[in-house]
Amino acid sequence: MKHIFIAISLMFSIMSCNNSDKNTDAVELVEVETTELAYASFGDKIEADNALTAAEINEKYKNMKPGDTLQTKVMAKVNSVCQAKGCWMRLGLDNDEEVMVKFKDYGFFMPKNIADKDVIINGKAYVTEVSVDEQRHYAEDAGKTSEEIAAITEPKRTLSFEADGVLLIED
Template sequence: MKKYFYLCLVMLGLFSCKQPADQEQNDLAKLEVPQEKYESFGEQISALNSISAEEMKLKYEALKPGDTIMAKFSTTVNSVCKMKGCWMTLELPGSDEEPMVKFKDYGFFVPKDIEGSSVVVEGIAFIEETSVEDQKHFAKDAGRSKDEIDAIKETKKSTGFLAHGVLIKQ
């Protein structure tokens, strides 16, 4: 009789803890977060914990030439190298600066038609001095006119970014 009593007690405990299948599905649905789709280039990175372009602008403002910081941020592509996709410039809202993004070890490129696309980049942010020769080279790659290229006459301090991974929102 005692065995039967303990068996009933155990069975009652098991059934009282079990949620109905519908309730379990509802709980799982609440945990699901719609995932944005990205195409990945370079090292595998995640969009999680990326900061906004506005926050990144503040980080750049705090940098001095020669300083570097690790960063991951989301923004929009302003321009891309039309020859190979070997660099891109990004938007920093409220700033005249457009970080020039190059890719770690020249190891990967991005598509040449992604102007206006949303991206997440992860890598090293820095302030650099860009020579006249390099500025003209980048202007030519971007498809600028001869007059625009010829107007470049002096070195320029600018924001730079060496990306080891890029995500392009689909």
């Protein structure tokens, strides 16, 4: 009887040691997972490293003229997305500026519900002058009112970007 009691006591102490090790491993695993960002990828596969901030790309755009291009990667917040198909999006830059993003060869589209989410885009930055008709088309796609659409009366210098790949930062 004494031997059975010792064996049972020994077994419980071994099991309790194993349980504490498992809890420690689980805590360490959770800490590792929370330090990594999750991305949904669209278009070409791209990496998240070396992306310019919204302020940095805004400074580069200030020195560009229509016809200039810059191959780059940018991280910024989505202001709006085409509500018809997700075929374009506008990203916020500093000083209430926006960059109009289209997707290379219409090869992919973005989800329509990603306003206020952060993205990393890779591709070509450039400056264009957008006609009144094209501005009105984009305003209609964005769900603007008829009064807002009618108020568009002049061509506009637009900061543009043709993305070949996008990473959507998931919460």
